[in-house]
Amino acid sequence: MTNLYQVYVDDNYHYQDENERYKLGDFVTFEKAVTACQTIVDEYLQQSYREGATAEKLYESYVGFGEDPFIVGEPAPFHFSAWNYAKKRCYEICGEKLKSEKSEL
16 A cells, blocks of 8 residues: 655645645655645745845845645655745755754654
């Protein structure tokens, strides 16, 4: 039996409004589901980044207006958090050091 992982996407601008949620798709591995989630976050960050922007400002933009993908399915080797991933990527994109390396992806 094959495990199936579903990726759903919420809209940070309409926080907790399930009417704004959509299903991205089904994935046969957890890793593929994570990659799909990361792609959604990366696309927003790349489109929103402006030269000279700080990681904090870019992250603030993401949590206010970006899409928040999440994975449904078992067994999940770890909990993927789009917000944690976005924070890490904001610091990488802006060339800054992440203040805390303890965030879980």
